[in-house]
Amino acid sequence: MKKEDAISYFGSAAELARSLNISEPAVSRWGDTIPKGRAYQIEVLTGGKLKADQHHTAQGRA
Numbered sequence: 001m002k003k004e005d006a007i008s009y010f011g012s013a014a015e016l017a018r019s020l021n022i023s024e025p026a027v028s029r030w031g032d033t034i035p036k037g038r039a040y041q042i043e044v045l046t047g048g049k050l051k052a053d054q055h056h057t058a059q060g061r062a
Contacts, residue, residue, distance in 0.1 A: 001039040001052055003030050009050055019045055 007027075010016040017024040020041060034042065039052035 001034045001042060001050055003027070003032055003034050006034060006042050006050060009046060016042075 006016050007013050010019055013027045014024050017027045020027075020038060030038075034052075036052065042050050043052040
């Protein structure tokens with residue numbers, strides 16, 4: 001999942017961070033691709049509108 005897609009869905013990086021109960025700087029450290037664990041969390045939060053695609057998720061800490 002691309003970070004820009006999630007930010008677009010939630011309206012801002014701040015809203016995305018708030019929805020995940022993390023800090024906005026944590027979101028900014030992701031780079032272009034959302035870590036796998038967070039991508040799956042976003043998929044659940046969006047009811048599947050955004051998909052955690054295994055081929056496009058980053059490994060590492062969420």
